[in-house]
Amino acid sequence: MKKILTYVFFLVILALVVIGVVLLTAKASPLTGDVPNDSALVQRGAYLAVAGDCVACHSTAKGQPFAGGLKMPIPMLGNIYSSNITPDPKTGIGNWTLAEFDRALRYGVGKDGKRLYPAMPYASYAKITDDDAKALYAYFKYGVPAVNQDIPKSTIPWPFSIRWPVQFWNVLFAPTKSYEVKTNQSPEWNRGAYLVQGLAHCGTCHTPRGLFMQEKAMDETGHDFLAGSILAGWDAPNITADTNAGIGGWTHSQLTQYLQTGSVPNIAQAGGPMGEAVEHSFSKLSDADIAAIATYIHSVPAIGDGSTRPRYAWGIASKDDVALRGVALKVVSDPASIYLGACASCHQANGLGSVDHYYPSLVHNSTVGASNPNNLIQIILHGLQRKTNTQDDIGMPAFKNDLSDAQIASLTNYLTKQFGNPNAKQATEKDVKKLRSLE
Ligand code: HEC
Ligand code: HEC
Ligand code: HEC
Structure with a gap:
C-alpha cells in the first residue's frame, strides 16, 4: 500500500513539474509597442499575407476576405471555424496589440491566453521574422476593411474542446524560433x-x-x-x-x-x-x-517509395474511336464509352488533349499516372477551376451529378489502365462514395 502511495505521489509531482515547465516555456511575443500606418509597410504586409495564403482559410466562398467562418472538420470530433481577422473591434482583431497578434501568428496563443488549434499553421509561421510579423500586423490593422461578422461556434464536444492541453503539443512539436539563415547556402x-x-x-x-x-x-x-x-x-x-x-x-x-x-x-x-x-x-x-x-x-533530400517511374511518365494514347455520341451518360456502363461521351470532347478520343494544351493530355499526366487514384476521382467529381493573372481562366466541369459512384470507379480504373499507371490501386465504388461525402 505504501509503495502504491509513493508511486502515485511521484506521478503527481512529475505531472506538476511537466505542467510547470510547459507554462514557463509558453512563448511570449518578443515584439512590443505599435506599428505606424506607413503605406510601404502595409503594402509589404499585404504581399506577405498573399505568401501566407491567409485568405484561403480565413474566408468563405461567398464571404468578405478575412472575415472568417470557414468550416474546418477535425476528424471524428466535429468542426471548428476560422476566425474573423479583419480589424473589426468587436468580432475581429481590431483591438489586438502587436504582441497579441504576433502570439497568435507565431506561437498559437490567442487573446487572453486561449490556445489555438493547430489547424492554424502557427507551427510553420513560427519561422516568420520579427520584421515580417510587424508588416503583417500593419496590413491587418490598416490595410484590410473591417467586417462585423460573428463566426459559428465550434461543434467539438467537451472534454475535447478543452484547449489548454494543446500547449503540450506545442512544446513537443511547434518550433518557436524564426528562420535562421544557413551561411553555407546562397x-x-x-x-x-x-x-x-x-x-x-x-x-x-x-x-x-x-x-x-x-x-x-x-x-x-x-x-x-x-x-x-x-x-x-x-x-x-x-x-x-x-x-x-x-x-x-x-x-x-x-x-x-x-x-x-x-x-x-x-x-x-x-x-x-x-x-x-x-x-x-x-x-x-x-x-x-x-x-x-x-x-x-529541388534541394530537399529525396524520399523514395519503390515507384519505378515518375507519375507523369506513364501512359500511351488510346486508339478507341468515338463510337457513342449523344447517348445519356447515366445509362452507359462501359467505361470506354463513358470516356468518349464525357471526356473526349475536350481531352480527345486518344487522350492527348488539345494542341495548345488548354485541354491537357491525360497521357503523361501526374494525376492519371499516380499510384493512388484519389485525385483522379476528385477531379472527375468536382472538376477544376483556376484563375491566374498569367493565363486564361481554366475550367473543367464537375461530373458528380452526371455519373454514379459505380460509373466513376470504372471510368477511373479504365483511365489509369489506358492512359496512366496500370499498377495503380484499383478504385472501388466505396472509395468514390467516401470522397463524394467529404464535401
Ligand atoms: C490552413 C488554414 C489557415 C491559414 C492558412 C491561416 N489561418 Fe489563421 N487561423 C486558422 C484557424 C482554423 C483559426 C482558429 C483556430 C482556433 O479556433 O483555435 C485561426 C486563427 C487565427 C488567429 C486568431 C484569431 C482569434 O480570434 O483567436 C489569427 C490572428 C490568425 N489566425 C491569423 C492568420 C494570418 C495572419 C494568416 C496568414 C499569414 C493565417 N491566419 C493563415 C486557420 C488558418
Ligand atoms: C469542357 C472540357 C472538359 C471536359 C468535358 C473534361 N475535362 Fe478534364 N480538364 C479540362 C481542363 C480545362 C483541365 C485543366 C487544365 C489545367 O489545369 O491547365 C482539365 C484537367 C483534367 C485533369 C488533370 C487534373 C489534375 O489536377 O491534374 C484530368 C485528370 C482530367 N481533366 C480528366 C477528365 C476526365 C476523366 C473527364 C471526363 C469525366 C474530363 N476530364 C472532362 C477540361 C475538360
Ligand atoms: C493547401 C494544401 C497545399 C499547399 C499549401 C501546397 N500544396 Fe502542392 N499540392 C497539393 C495537392 C492536393 C496537390 C495535387 C493537385 C492535383 O494533382 O491536382 C499538390 C500538387 C503539387 C505539385 C505537383 C506534383 C505532381 O507530381 O503532380 C507540386 C510540384 C506542388 N504541389 C508543390 C508545392 C509547393 C512547392 C508548395 C509550397 C510553396 C505547395 N505545393 C503547397 C496541396 C498543397
Missing part, C-alpha cells in the same frame, strides 16, 4: 527555405503526419519532409527530389511554371487545394520568390 536558397518552411507552409499539406497529427519534419534536415500526405480526400504528392516518387525529374523552370500558372503540359495540372493555393498565393508572388522556392524545393 541567399536565393535561404529565401526559398524561409518561404517554404514558413509563410508558404508547403509542409502543412505535403509532409506526412505522425501519431499526434504533427508534421513529421519541419525542414529539410528531418526525415520525410515533403514526402507526401493526405488532406480531406486529396493526395498532396511527394515533392522531394526523388526522380520516381517525387519531382526530381522536373526542371527548375517546369516547377516555377507549375507554381505560377498551375499547369505544365505533359506533366501536371493543379486542381483541388493546390489549384486554390496557385490561384490565391503562388501565382501572385514575385518571379524572384518563386525561383527561390523552386531552388530550395
Whole structure:
C-alpha cells in the first residue's frame, strides 16, 4: 500500500513539474509597442499575407476576405471555424496589440491566453521574422476593411474542446524560433527555405503526419519532409527530389511554371487545394520568390517509395474511336464509352488533349499516372477551376451529378489502365462514395 502511495505521489509531482515547465516555456511575443500606418509597410504586409495564403482559410466562398467562418472538420470530433481577422473591434482583431497578434501568428496563443488549434499553421509561421510579423500586423490593422461578422461556434464536444492541453503539443512539436539563415547556402536558397518552411507552409499539406497529427519534419534536415500526405480526400504528392516518387525529374523552370500558372503540359495540372493555393498565393508572388522556392524545393533530400517511374511518365494514347455520341451518360456502363461521351470532347478520343494544351493530355499526366487514384476521382467529381493573372481562366466541369459512384470507379480504373499507371490501386465504388461525402 505504501509503495502504491509513493508511486502515485511521484506521478503527481512529475505531472506538476511537466505542467510547470510547459507554462514557463509558453512563448511570449518578443515584439512590443505599435506599428505606424506607413503605406510601404502595409503594402509589404499585404504581399506577405498573399505568401501566407491567409485568405484561403480565413474566408468563405461567398464571404468578405478575412472575415472568417470557414468550416474546418477535425476528424471524428466535429468542426471548428476560422476566425474573423479583419480589424473589426468587436468580432475581429481590431483591438489586438502587436504582441497579441504576433502570439497568435507565431506561437498559437490567442487573446487572453486561449490556445489555438493547430489547424492554424502557427507551427510553420513560427519561422516568420520579427520584421515580417510587424508588416503583417500593419496590413491587418490598416490595410484590410473591417467586417462585423460573428463566426459559428465550434461543434467539438467537451472534454475535447478543452484547449489548454494543446500547449503540450506545442512544446513537443511547434518550433518557436524564426528562420535562421544557413551561411553555407546562397541567399536565393535561404529565401526559398524561409518561404517554404514558413509563410508558404508547403509542409502543412505535403509532409506526412505522425501519431499526434504533427508534421513529421519541419525542414529539410528531418526525415520525410515533403514526402507526401493526405488532406480531406486529396493526395498532396511527394515533392522531394526523388526522380520516381517525387519531382526530381522536373526542371527548375517546369516547377516555377507549375507554381505560377498551375499547369505544365505533359506533366501536371493543379486542381483541388493546390489549384486554390496557385490561384490565391503562388501565382501572385514575385518571379524572384518563386525561383527561390523552386531552388530550395529541388534541394530537399529525396524520399523514395519503390515507384519505378515518375507519375507523369506513364501512359500511351488510346486508339478507341468515338463510337457513342449523344447517348445519356447515366445509362452507359462501359467505361470506354463513358470516356468518349464525357471526356473526349475536350481531352480527345486518344487522350492527348488539345494542341495548345488548354485541354491537357491525360497521357503523361501526374494525376492519371499516380499510384493512388484519389485525385483522379476528385477531379472527375468536382472538376477544376483556376484563375491566374498569367493565363486564361481554366475550367473543367464537375461530373458528380452526371455519373454514379459505380460509373466513376470504372471510368477511373479504365483511365489509369489506358492512359496512366496500370499498377495503380484499383478504385472501388466505396472509395468514390467516401470522397463524394467529404464535401
Ligand atoms: C490552413 C488554414 C489557415 C491559414 C492558412 C491561416 N489561418 Fe489563421 N487561423 C486558422 C484557424 C482554423 C483559426 C482558429 C483556430 C482556433 O479556433 O483555435 C485561426 C486563427 C487565427 C488567429 C486568431 C484569431 C482569434 O480570434 O483567436 C489569427 C490572428 C490568425 N489566425 C491569423 C492568420 C494570418 C495572419 C494568416 C496568414 C499569414 C493565417 N491566419 C493563415 C486557420 C488558418
Ligand atoms: C493547401 C494544401 C497545399 C499547399 C499549401 C501546397 N500544396 Fe502542392 N499540392 C497539393 C495537392 C492536393 C496537390 C495535387 C493537385 C492535383 O494533382 O491536382 C499538390 C500538387 C503539387 C505539385 C505537383 C506534383 C505532381 O507530381 O503532380 C507540386 C510540384 C506542388 N504541389 C508543390 C508545392 C509547393 C512547392 C508548395 C509550397 C510553396 C505547395 N505545393 C503547397 C496541396 C498543397
Ligand atoms: C469542357 C472540357 C472538359 C471536359 C468535358 C473534361 N475535362 Fe478534364 N480538364 C479540362 C481542363 C480545362 C483541365 C485543366 C487544365 C489545367 O489545369 O491547365 C482539365 C484537367 C483534367 C485533369 C488533370 C487534373 C489534375 O489536377 O491534374 C484530368 C485528370 C482530367 N481533366 C480528366 C477528365 C476526365 C476523366 C473527364 C471526363 C469525366 C474530363 N476530364 C472532362 C477540361 C475538360
